[in-house]
Amino acid sequence: MSTSLDSFDRKLLMELQENAQIPQNELGARVNLSTAAVNRRLRRLSEAGIIERYAAIVSPDKVTYNLTIIATVEVESEQLDHLDAMRRSFTQCPQVQQCYYVAGEWDFVLIFTARSMDEYTELTRQLFLSNNNIKRFKTLVSMSRVKVGLSIPIDVDE
The missing domain is CATH 1.10.10 (Arc Repressor Mutant, subunit A)
Structure with missing residues (x-):
């Protein structure tokens, strides 16, 4: 529509x-x-799907999710069944805030929130290390949240 x-x-x-x-x-x-x-x-x-949903924005540190982590993932195979299985595992994990299937050196970029590095380490075991289709992954730990948002710029003059 x-x-x-x-x-x-x-x-x-x-x-x-x-x-x-x-x-x-x-x-x-x-x-x-x-x-x-x-x-x-x-x-x-x-x-029409223009408004997808309404949501509350929760301050992560107020609910003890003090870490924001970006992980890049390279896969062994891009066969559809393998990719679909990975997408399911990523979307079912509540600590994965955002997941992007991307072009370039990496195949996925994930944004995590975690309470501690120990929690993130456990997540890497569950999501990455136990998955034979993951060739490698790289972790970036955010030092501070400079800007976080999902608002889409709206040009009211169009």
Whole structure:
């Protein structure tokens, strides 16, 4: 389903990315729409898959996940069944925050959150070392979270 976005849709998306809990009447006031119009547009944007889901952003250090780790992975074989099995194992692991299948020297880039290096070491055993299709992996440990986000830039003037 293709949905064209007008300036109201774009403004709604921009506002929602800042605060998805904003009441619809306040959202309407910010973008110059009635509450009913906001409700209809949000439903349409969700049904079209433009809004995938609503989520809370939790501060990792407040829930004792103090480490952010980036791992790059090279596979032995890119046969579809092997890749699908790897994707499943990566997506089922709650500590894997993001996973990208990429072109270039590496095949996957994963972003982990972990409570400790011991926890990450155990994850590498489960996800990497026990998998015969992983040729090698490299670990980068973040020293600080400079910028973290999933917001998509919205050009309201289009």
